[in-house]
Structures are given as structure tokens and as C-alpha cells.
Amino acid sequence: MDSLESLTRQITGAKELNSIVRTMKAMAAANIGQYERAMESLDDYWTNVSLGLVAYLKDIGLDNQDVRENENNSKGEKSICAIVFGSDQGFVGQFNDSLSQYVQESLSTHRGKLEIWTVGVRVPLLLADMGLTVTKEFNLPNSINAITALIGSILVQVEENRQNGNVDEYYLFHNHLVNEGSYEQEKLRLFPLDAEWRQEKAQLKWPTQKQPEVIGDSSKLIRRLIREYLFVTLYKTCTESLASENLSRLNAMQRAEKNIEELLDDIGHTYHRLRQSSIDEELFDVVSGFTALKND
Template structure:
């Protein structure tokens, strides 16, 4: 049976939870904005890398060379990188990306890498143990370091023969959907992109002059494009995660508000019942004391 003390404690606990939910809402809203700004900031550097590819590929065409190979694509083995989350309270975010990754895993997947411990746990639950686990950065400031760590591992995986493709799977927002799983090929760089850079030409009257050996320049440009693509994808993924968490917290806040209203109503009823009972006890006692003897 609920007492005034019990209802009071429940109201206090619900108020504390409501404060936590409001704080998480604020943090998610701020984080979404930060990751969106980070994604926009890298766009300028992306244009620089595109111009670098244009200059190199125009030079190769002038020398009668074909489009370069950015990875040994003769092998059918591949690396699959899945981007998830280390933290919960984000709805079905990890479930969505883990299920999509599971559907895209096959016997040709030589290496499975996962960013986010919760997604890794979901894949382990279905018998897909990650070969490499990366932890999610606590804020947008750690995004660059994470990207560099992933690139170092990609270079190690693809240095020798055996890996002919690197794919990335992550969630991003599309329209009103907060977490839509998408796949992106990191390596080899698509021929459509390379052909597009050749067709784009050079914006100035003449091609720039470069001193670096073409093969070394190509290797550097591939690495920088990997950085840009990974940075953009991770910014999209983490923005999607916080958007999903924000929606979950908004739903939780509505439920908590309704719960507090119910508890307040129950508290008022119980308090009125207690006051009424005490008044009746007083009246009965008074009548018992002042009543005339028979």
C-alpha cells in the first residue's frame, strides 16, 4: 500500500531522473551541432584533395598513362569497418547498424573492425567476433585521432597481398529517419571518381607543377582522401547517434512528465485521505470525551 512517504520518495526520484534526461537532451543537441560543423569544416580540405587528384591525373593523361590502381584489387578478400556506439540510450541505433553489417558479412571478409563497444557486443552475440575494436571519442575533438588510428590499421591490412577492398558501414540521418544504414567503399577509390577528376580539368589556365614523385604523390593523396571520407562518415554517424539519443530522451521526458502528473495526483488524493481520516479521528475522540453518560 502506498503511503505519503512512499509517494514523496517516488516524486523525488522521478524529478532526479527528469533532470538527468534534460541534461542528456542538452548534451545531445550540442553534440549534433558540433559534428555537423566538423563535417562542414572538412569540406574545404576535400576540395583541396580533389584538386590534387585533378593535377596528378591530368599529368598522367598527358603522359599517356591509364587511371592508377589505388589498391591491389586482384584479391576478393576485404576489410569491413562498422561504425556504432560505445554508449546506450540511443534507441535502436546499434541494432540497426549491427543487423545491416551482419547481412553484408560473407566468407570474403578477411578482417572485421568495429568502432563502438555496444555494436561489437551485438555482433559477437551472433557469432561475428570483431578482429579489431576502436573506442568512440568522447567529443568531436577526438575525431581526428580516431580517423588517424583507423587509417594506420587500413594501411597495415592492405600493405601485403590478400586484401582487395575496404568497405565502411555506418548510420546517417536521411530525411525524417534518424538512423539509416549505408555502405561506402573506401578502397579502391572508385574509377568514377578518378574519371570525374580527369573530366573536371584544372580551374586555372595551366596545370600546377609538382616536384614529388608521382607514385609518392598518389599514395599521399589516397591517404588524405581516406582521411576526408572517414572523417565525414564518422561525423555523420555520431551526429545520427546523438539525434537518435535526443529523440529517445524527448520520448522519455514525455513519459516522465506523465508519470509525475500521475504521482502528484495520487499524492494529493492520499494526503486528502490522510487529513480526512485524522479529522474524523479528532471528531470521534471529541464526541467520546464530551458525550453524556447514559
């Protein structure tokens, strides 16, 4: 049976842990706010870049071209690269586990060459346990200001592979917010910008009745638009993943705080019951001693 001293230590430790949990919960809530604001800005920028690509496709007459040009390539086995955005830190619930399971299920039917790049130190371990080989690992940025450096490093590797012809397609795997308080896994095709991609972009409608017109060197324009499109898509994916990570941590801290409060309540009841029992025993001893002295 626990003593009063042992229960006191447990109560002190639980209160200190509860203070840490509340601090982490506040930090996660603050981070979610800044990442959500960044995502709102990125949505507008991503739309503008996509509309620029739509204008270019209309100008060169490829906006309505179908995907038949890829039929021959689709018959062979394609080499793909999966870029998986996880987390560095723990206390995120099933954030990395559910994402790793989703990646395994998505890639299980692929029979060609496969590369897996990961962002964050926890996902590679989970993927390795599932029998998947991680070929490149990137450090996860700990703030919005550090995301640009990460995206630059990834794009450098993508460009090297493109020049060497090592990879046919790139896919992004990450968690993204779906509504307040929840997130889900998503698979997004990043590259190449082929006929299938053009057909997807053709669904975007120009916001005005006036037809867009390309002015200047169209070759330079398309290179810049594609570079911006790849950059903002990766940036948006990373930001969504970080927002989802902090949401998962916030939910985990809320559950931990509830469990700690329940534990403190149980220990408190036990402490007060034991203390009252100790007081009753001391009073009984006093009364017994007084009665004995009175009889003498």
C-alpha cells in the same frame, strides 16, 4: 497500496532522474552542434581533395577509363574488411542494433575472407551475437580533438594489410544524418582506388572552364592526395557517426523526459488523492469525537 512516504520517495527519485535526463539532453544537443559544424568544414575539404584527384586523373589521361580492367579480379572471391562505427555509451535507442543488423545483411552474401573492425565497445557484442567475428577493436573518441588519433591508428592497420596483401577492399559502415531529427545506415567503399573508384570520381566536374594542370612531381602529389583522401573520408565518417549517436541519444532523452513527466503526473494524482483521503479521515475522527463529547 502505497503510503504517502513511499509516494514521496518515488516523486523525489523521479525528479532527480528527470534532472539527469535534462542534463544529458542538453549535452547531446551541444555535441550535435559541434559535430555538424565539423561536417560542414569536412565537406568543403573533401571536395577540394577530390577535385585534386580529378585534376591528376585528367593530367595522366585516366579520367575516362572504364572498369574493364577489374573484370578478371571480380570473378574471384575477394577478401574484404568492414569498419563499423558504433558507440561506447548507452541511452542511444536502436543506434547500435539497427547498424549491426545492416552490417549482417550487407555481409551475408560475401563468401571470401572477411575481417571486421569496430569502433566502440557496444557493436562487437551485437555482431558476435549475430555470428560475426570481430578481428580488431578501436576505442571511440569522446571529442573532436581525439578523432585524429583514431584515424591514424586505422590507417596504420590499413597500410600494414596493404603491404601484406591481406585485404582487397575496405568498406565503412556507419549511421549518418539524413535530415533534422533522423539518421540512417550507410555503406561506403573506402579502398582500393581502382578503376571503379576512378569512374566515380570522374563524375565530379572541374568548377572552371580552364583545364587543370599538375605542376611538380606527380608521384609525390598523388601519394599525398590519396593519403589526404583516405584521412578525410575516415574523419568525415567518424564525425557523422558521432553526430548521429548524439541525435539518437537526444531523441531517447526526449522520450525518457516525456515518460518521467507522465509518471510524475500519475504519482502526483495518487499522492494528492491519498493525502486528501487521509485528511478526510482525520477530520471525520475529529467530528466524531466532538459529537461524542457533546452528547456526553
